[in-house]
Amino acid sequence: xxxxxxxxxxxxxxxxxxxxxxxxxxxxxxxxxxxxxxxxxxxxxxxxxxxxxxxxxxxxxxxxxxxxxxxxxxxxxxxxxxxxxxxxxxxxxxxxxxxxxxxxxxxxxxxxxxxxxxxxxxxxxxxxxxxxxxxxxxxxxxxxxxxxxxxxxxxxxxxxxxxxxxxxxxxxxxxxxxxxxxxxxxxxxxxxxxxxxxxxxxxxxxxxxxxxxxxxxxxxxxxxxxxx
Amino acid sequence: xxxxxxxxxxxxxxxxxxxxxxxxxxxxxxxxxxxxxxxxxxxxxxxxxxxxxxxxxxxxxxxxxxxxxxxxxxxxxxxxxxxxxxxxxxxxxxxxxxxxxxxxxxxxxxxxxxxxxxxxxxxxxxxxxxxxxxxxxxxxxxxxxxxxxxxxxxxxxxxxxxxxxxxxxxxxxxxxxxxxxxxxxxxxxxxxxxxxxxxxxxxxxxxxxxxxxxxxxxxxxxxxxxxxxxxxxxxxxxxxxxxxxxxxxxxxxxxxxxxxxxxxxxxxxxxxxxxxxxxxxxxxxxxxxxxxxxxxxxxxxxxxxxxx
Numbered sequence: 001x002x003x004x005x006x007x008x009x010x011x012x013x014x015x016x017x018x019x020x021x022x023x024x025x026x027x028x029x030x031x032x033x034x035x036x037x038x039x040x041x042x043x044x045x046x047x048x049x050x051x052x053x054x055x056x057x058x059x060x061x062x063x064x065x066x067x068x069x070x071x072x073x074x075x076x077x078x079x080x081x082x083x084x085x086x087x088x089x090x091x092x093x094x095x096x097x098x099x100x101x102x103x104x105x106x107x108x109x110x111x112x113x114x115x116x117x118x119x120x121x122x123x124x125x126x127x128x129x130x131x132x133x134x135x136x137x138x139x140x141x142x143x144x145x146x147x148x149x150x151x152x153x154x155x156x157x158x159x160x161x162x163x164x165x166x167x168x169x170x171x172x173x174x175x176x177x178x179x180x181x182x183x184x185x186x187x188x189x190x191x192x193x194x195x196x197x198x199x200x201x202x203x204x205x206x207x208x209x210x211x212x213x214x215x216x217x218x219x220x221x222x223x224x225x226x227x228x
Numbered sequence: 229x230x231x232x233x234x235x236x237x238x239x240x241x242x243x244x245x246x247x248x249x250x251x252x253x254x255x256x257x258x259x260x261x262x263x264x265x266x267x268x269x270x271x272x273x274x275x276x277x278x279x280x281x282x283x284x285x286x287x288x289x290x291x292x293x294x295x296x297x298x299x300x301x302x303x304x305x306x307x308x309x310x311x312x313x314x315x316x317x318x319x320x321x322x323x324x325x326x327x328x329x330x331x332x333x334x335x336x337x338x339x340x341x342x343x344x345x346x347x348x349x350x351x352x353x354x355x356x357x358x359x360x361x362x363x364x365x366x367x368x369x370x371x372x373x374x375x376x377x378x379x380x381x382x383x384x385x386x387x388x389x390x391x392x393x394x395x396x397x398x399x400x401x402x403x404x405x406x407x408x409x410x411x412x413x414x415x416x417x418x419x420x421x422x423x424x425x426x427x428x429x430x431x432x433x434x435x436x437x438x439x440x441x442x443x444x445x446x447x448x449x450x451x452x453x454x455x456x457x458x459x460x461x462x463x464x465x466x467x468x469x470x471x472x473x474x475x476x477x478x479x480x481x482x483x484x485x486x487x488x489x490x491x492x493x494x495x496x497x498x499x500x501x502x503x504x505x506x507x508x509x510x511x512x513x514x515x516x517x518x519x520x521x522x523x524x525x526x527x528x529x530x531x532x533x534x535x536x
Contacts, residue, residue, distance in 0.1 A: 049445065072449075079447035089442045093256045106448040108239045150446065 001027040001158065001189050002048065007057030009043050009213075016055070017043040019213040025191065027157070030184040032200050033193045034224055035210035041193040044210075045162045048191075049083060050074050062157060079107055082151030082188070086163035088143040090135040090150075096122065097131040100149045107154055121149045125179060141172025148179055152188070159183060161192045165199065173199060197224040246452070250459025260435070261464055264428045268468025268521065271421030272514050276476040278417060279513075280506050282410040287501050289406065293399045294325065297364040298373060299390040300380055304359050310385045311361070318365055318380060323372035328364040335360035359387075371400040422521055433457060433529040440533045450534050457526045465522025469514045476510070477503060 002025040010016040018040045025031055033041050046052040047059055050066050059066040062080055069077055090099050097118055104114045122128050125145040135143050144164060151159055161180065165173035177192075177199050184190040194200060200207055200223065207222030208215055217225055254261045300318065302311055311329075319327055330338070365380070367373060377389050433440075443453045480503045487500070 051445075075444075075447045075449045075452075077447075078445065081447075083445055089438075089445070091439055091442060102443070103446050105242065105245055106443070106446065106452050108242050110239065111241050111245075 001025055001029075001062065002191070003058075003060040005058040005060075007047065007054045007059055009040075009047060009052060010055045016213050018047070018054070020057070021213070021215055022057075023208065023215060023218065025189060027189055028184070028187055030181065030190045030203075030205045031192070032203075032205055032207045032222075033191065033210060034195070034200055034207060038212070039210040040213040041210055042162060043213075045160055045191075045193055048160060049081065050077060075106070079154060080156050080158065082148075082154075082156040082159040084144065084147045084151050084159070084161040084164045086166035088135070088140075088147045088167075090143060090146055092135050095132050095134050096127060096138070096146050099135070099146055100153050103150045103153050109154075117153055118149075121153045124152075125149045126175075139172070140168050141175060144168060144172070144176050145179070148176070148183075152183060156188070158189045158191070161190065161194075163193055163195065165194065165196050170198075177203065197226075200224040242452075246455040247459055249456035250463060253456055253460040254463060257436070260428075260431075261460075264464045264522075265468040265471070267424050267428045268421075268465055268518050269471045271417075271424055272469050272518060273472035273475065275414070275417050275421060275517070276472050276510055276514060278410075278413060279510050280476065280480060282406065282414070283506055283509070284501050285406055286403070286410075287505075288498050289399060289403050291499050293370045293403070294366060296370050296373075296392055296399065297328075297366050298377060298380070300363040300365060300386055301359065301388045301390070302361060303385050303387045306385045314383055314385055315363060317383060318363060318376075321376060321379065323367055323369065323376040325366045325368045327366065330360075330362050330364060332359065332361040335362065369400075371403075418517070421517065430525065430529045433526060433533070437533045440530065444534065450531075453534055454527065454530045457530045458523060461522035461526030462519050463522070465518035465520070466515070468522075469518025473507070473511055473514055477507065480506065 002023075004021050004023050007018055007021045008016055009018040017038075021040070021044070033044060035041050043052065047054055048061060048066070050069055053067055061077075064077060066077070091102065094102070100118045100121060101114050104117060109117070119128060119131065122131055125148050127142060127145050127149065130138065130142065133142075135146070138146065144167075148164075159180070164176055164180070168176065173196060180190050180192065181203070204221040206220050207217070207224065209217035209219075209222075209225050300314070302314070315327060315329060318324060365376070367376065373391055377391050380386055380389050440453055484500050484503075
């Protein structure tokens with residue numbers, strides 16, 4: 001489902017952010033990517049989102065060669081990836097319903113279906129009663145759930161989560177991780193970049209550890225490794 | 229979770245949604261919308277006022293030009309047929325707007341009225357100006373007077389051609405001066421307007437860069453991101469151009485009425501354009517500028533932020 005072959009990414013200044021990285025993630029897997037700041041985790045997410053292009057190597061996602069996509073093909077590609085960010089990135093001037101419905105609008109889902117799908121996904125993330133609220137009226141945990149609902153409403157086969165619990169307290173962090181686990185159990189491949197040691201150690205999922213742009217450990221039912 | 233159908237072709241509901249978003253965005257960002265509208269209105273108001281002044285000035289000069297005529301007198305004993313021939317030859321010339329035949333009797337009557345008054349009675353029924361039949365030739369453009377006079381003088385049967393060189397040269401020079409000066413000022417005014425309006429639009433959209441990024445991350449096409457901004461820009465441009473047009477429409481009529489009553493001597497000499505005549509040009513130009521700047525300003529600014 002996701003394959004990286006000898007992928008490197010160098011920025012104009014400094015050491016390469018990714019250095020000859022190869023990895024394979026199968027459909028339906030739940031994978032944590034951990035590592036210190038500057039280890040290359042965020043660069044990995046940006047490459048998968050096709051926000052950045054690799055300096056060398058090949059990235060395949062859903063049988064698509066990501067680097068060879070033309071600008072016009074990128075939106076269609078991104079619709080196959082749900083994405084959640086640490087800072088939620090909700091449209092601040094729209095309410096919960098509109099934020100989630102927006103993801104359906106861009107794939108031109110008929111309004112009738114949107115009216116059915118959005119309440120359904122909001123109830124899945126536990127926000128059925130807050131569809132009229134604006135993001136600033138919600139707690140961090142609730143905002144992240146809205147972001148999750150938006151990422152999932154089009155049923156993407158892959159969900160990318162970049163530090164999804166980074167701005168949340170432990171209780172909300174756990175609730176979000178439980179949701180991600182449920183989503184994974186329903187068949188979605190989930191890739192979570194995180195710093196949260198407690199969660200990684202408790203969930204017993206595959207853990208890919210990165211350091212200075214290199215994968216230093218890749219373990220099924222792994223744990224958070226501090227010192228490499 | 230069941231896989232839901234994904235539609236790829238452009239739907240009518242998507243089009244409606246896009247237009248609706250454009251309208252809703254205006255109210256969501258009301259301060260930015262107001263600032264943009266005010267900038268567009270102020271610039272187009274200045275433009276409209278200046279255009280109205282220039283258009284009237286040019287109209288007055290044109291009216292004065294239209295009154296300038298070349299007078300063509302004929303040889304003694306010329307036949308009526310030859311006079312008619314000369315008339316049709318002159319009428320065919322590109323420089324000529326229209327011609328007017330004045331018979332010897334009509335010329336004498338006019339002379340009597342203008343210069344003799346009651347003293348003309350002494351002449352009885354005699355016409356002391358038997359060779360004063362003439363054509364008054366009115367020109368399309370007084371700067372063409374020389375070429376016409378040269379041509380008419382070369383015609384058989386033409387005795388003399390009277391012209392008003394000083395008036396023609398003055399009006400022609402004035403017309404050119406107004407033309408160049410107004411073109412220069414209008415270009416500067418337009419450039420300043422475009423700069424100010426584009427800047428306002430650019431700032432308004434740059435503030436919403438994050439919104440554009442989010443849309444792109446979740447798979448919105450450039451069109452889907454851009455369309456509401458462009459519609460918003462065009463609507464702001466439309467509103468921004470309608471307001472100064474409405475104000476100018478009202479004050480123009482009042483100013484003309486004021487000038488006509490307050491300076492009645494002036495209004496007898498000068499004819500002003502009606503508001504409808506001014507608006508035939510001003511309205512389409514203002515609307516095109518307002519909507520056009522709204523369109524291009526938002527289109528190009530969103531493009532800068534869309535490459536995510």
